[in-house]
Amino acid sequence: MQICTALLALSLIGSTLSIEQTAKPTAVPRGAYVDVDGSRLYYEECGTGAEAVVLLHDGVVDSAVWDDVWPAFCKRFHTLRYDRRGYGRSPVTKKPYYEADDLAALLRDRRIRKAALVASSHGGQVAMEFALRYPVDVSELILVGPGATGFPYSLHFIMRDRGLSQSNKVEDLIEASVRDPYLTVPGHDAARKRLHDLLAASPQDLTHDDMPLPEKPIFPNVQQLQMPTLVLIGSGDIADNEAVAGALVVTIPNALRIVVPDTGHLMYLEKPGAFYAIVSKFLTLHGW
Numbered sequence: 001m002q003i004c005t006a007l008l009a010l011s012l013i014g015s016t017l018s019i020e021q022t023a024k025p026t027a028v029p030r031g032a033y034v035d036v037d038g039s040r041l042y043y044e045e046c047g048t049g050a051e052a053v054v055l056l057h058d059g060v061v062d063s064a065v066w067d068d069v070w071p072a073f074c075k076r077f078h079t080l081r082y083d084r085r086g087y088g089r090s091p092v093t094k095k096p097y098y099e100a101d102d103l104a105a106l107l108r109d110r111r112i113r114k115a116a117l118v119a120s121s122h123g124g125q126v127a128m129e130f131a132l133r134y135p136v137d138v139s140e141l142i143l144v145g146p147g148a149t150g151f152p153y154s155l156h157f158i159m160r161d162r163g164l165s166q167s168n169k170v171e172d173l174i175e176a177s178v179r180d181p182y183l184t185v186p187g188h189d190a191a192r193k194r195l196h197d198l199l200a201a202s203p204q205d206l207t208h209d210d211m212p213l214p215e216k217p218i219f220p221n222v223q224q225l226q227m228p229t230l231v232l233i234g235s236g237d238i239a240d241n242e243a244v245a246g247a248l249v250v251t252i253p254n255a256l257r258i259v260v261p262d263t264g265h266l267m268y269l270e271k272p273g274a275f276y277a278i279v280s281k282f283l284t285l286h287g288w
Helices: 002-014 070-076 099-109 122-133 155-164 170-179 189-201 219-224 239-251 272-285
Strands: 032-036 039-046 051-056 079-082 114-120 138-144 229-234 256-260
Touching: 032 099, 039 070, 039 099, 051 070, 051 099, 051 122, 070 079, 070 272, 099 122, 114 122, 122 138, 122 219, 138 272, 155 239, 170 189, 219 239, 229 239, 229 272, 239 256, 256 272
Parallel strands: 051 079, 051 114, 114 138, 138 229, 229 256
Antiparallel strands: 032 039, 039 079
């Protein structure tokens, strides 16, 4: 099994060598809203069918962060993306809620029977929480620099996170995110400008009050995840995220990890073509 996993990793990495960067984002179709437990979630969808690829955004930017890869996903797959409560066009929550239940409600509304979850950072945590509670509804997991409750994060990680959010000025919060060397690695000026523009367009992404209810800790239970799982981590991501990726790949049965060179936490902003190539190849190898 280890030999097969290694060959699969080489195949996925090799698929990025010849692909060109995805085309510039086309006009995004107007989305819609679904009512969820007294709140509303904004979503966009391309294609139809009982199976879909669902893109779950990180904890920094709303679903517009997928703009650079959205056209490519839509060309190949029935694809869905949405803004979690308080992000983008989804209103701030007025009461505590379970993030996995929001995803479940959205899939029911769109009549999606099974989903491949492509999930970044905190979105990866939501995806694993969902997969632990609704395993038959998940065909594949693609986790990008995921967070995981139950993992012992370092003091450096905790203090950095507080440092990014200590200012009361939106402009300072945006600049701190743009300058952060782990979100996007130094030298990726276009990605950093894109991050700035996204946050300037939706500053509530950084300032909204969030009240997610805690699920059972993820890390002690990830061995229950039986679906094909790909863990992606940028070579320039913070050490704690790299440690989480390593711990997940040795704990989730038959999981595969790929380190994407010269990228940070938001690799889909830095190298959208390479990111899409790896993810689409993984999905293709599993029957999509």
